[in-house]
Amino acid sequence: MTFRYALKRSIPVMAGYIVLGIGFGMLLGAKGYGITWALAMSVFIYAGSMQYVAIDLITGGASLISAALMTLMVNARHLFYGISMVERYKDTKPYKPYLIFALTDETYSLVCSGDVPEGVEEKKYFFLVSLLNQIYWVIGSVMGSVLGSVLNINTEGIDFSMTALFLVVFTEQWMSTKDHRSAVAGVAASVICLLIFGASAFLIPSMISITVILTLMRGSKKTESSQTTA
Template structure:
């Protein structure tokens, strides 16, 4: 690891920092609204570290959900990470020890968007880039969560609508990735399948079949997509 790797990683993480601090504050405020102290926000953001699931977790904690319900909800909300992990097998294969374990643990949506298609300069250590970006992003999230919970326990907030902030971040990421490539076959495929599954299965059950169908379609069309990308 060298200074150029640290600087490059920090620069790449800046857009996530802007989103994660704000989203973490939102999560902290929601958690404080349920009567939990800022220590709970720090603990969840350190040990769980799953943005959308943490937002859902606030509701689960408030409703006293059972362990089984919590486990099933966790699977449904985070099922997409199974596909993230599969696509990162080659990139993380040569990593060892703590770096590999932590990079796997910290592979959130936003971190995935920074590492899945990373083309790092030759003077940047690629493996350390994966770890540093992951670590920096989590630090932003932990700080935002702490700040939100601290403010939520100190000041009075109307928390209505705060949980929409995570949806807004996903929209921003989608737009950035759309603008970053010339062909949009994967994006359009994902949109069509997602809308179809939402209408067919409903909002509570569409996520897993959506991910399975998207993976199957993109795998079947992999060669055509790669040829189109090279042609562009």
Template sequence: MTKQRKALAAAFPLTIPVMAGYLFLGIAFGILMQQKGYHAGWSALMSLIVYAGSMQFVAVGLLSSGFHLVQTVLMTLLVNARHLFYGIAMLDKYAGMGKKKPYLVFSLTDETFSLLCSAKVPEGVDKGWFYLFTSLLDQIYWIAGSFLGGVLGSSFSFDTKGIDFAMTALFVVIFTDQWRMPGSHPPALVGLLASVICLLLFGAQNFLLPAMGLILLSLILLRRRLRKGGEAQC
């Protein structure tokens, strides 16, 4: 077995929870695009070259209301600002990835970040290919769901209100799986505590960015202690 096939075989089981969420949410996105007059090919193309999850749902409204460059840029920065923190956290893991690195950076979604932070590369599996296939499989699920949703949306329509809760449910599953791993509790508790504090201080509409900043600062300050205890997960 080649190292690529070995890495693919190791990465696929890890991505199954994401597959369930991405197919479902991708279908919802494809249906919304179809309802706005964009066929399945446009949905799949956006998922291929944009691949921004929640921002793609926002983009459906932007496309239907007319394109405004400044508004679109600012909205994209606000919605995806959390990826700045993800990127900083992955600097060590992505070091030395060579030609794989540009795609790994492009494909770093919320769920892929969670998987790569909590996953341990199996013994004998090439780390670079393992990371690449984990990221690639997640994007393939999203593209497939988007295309399927566009096809289904051309046949029937239904009320999609509340369907995006599947993303929240997916995060709960990933968090629970990470919590069950030995030594993963301190970073998780930091994240929960920082989020609750910022939620109380800034409210539900404005707490995300302050919470991400507080989490990042806390993990930087506690990084040495977590490493000494063998508890750093990302």
């Protein structure tokens, strides 16, 4: 039952990850890096948007320092993801090392989307969702590499597919719950930070703002729950 539930919950991510993986594999192949690179990067790096950025870093001859700084900027949001997952991933051994490695935006969304139903083992569900999502990404990357090597396809605009996936996941989560306060707060905080800091520097301030807002909202919910129980 746990596997079936994890598979069902991950289907929207599967649709996005396979398409995104194909785009990544094709872009990588267009730069002269074949299936071995696509497979290795998707298995050992597994960083979604950062893998797209890595294509330019690899082909542009970027230094290790430049690559490290760019990785920090692109994936800084995962620092906040990790902080918010400390309690949820508590006592998840032997899954914990892999859960930490495989925490992507979409996996984070599924893991934090609510309590699992009765009969589903929560810790195993976390692991299976994480594993299934990476499998989708690996399959898409390999498919893209193969297709790119046999078909002459214009790859311009393919990198927008990552943004499209974020929109799909947001819509799916919006439709799956009646409480939209956290989603509205996140969008509002992002827009405000975008206007204040600009497109090149709004990500980290917006993540800090969202973390603070959600923490306050969580505390408020706990207070309301205790008062209701009393």
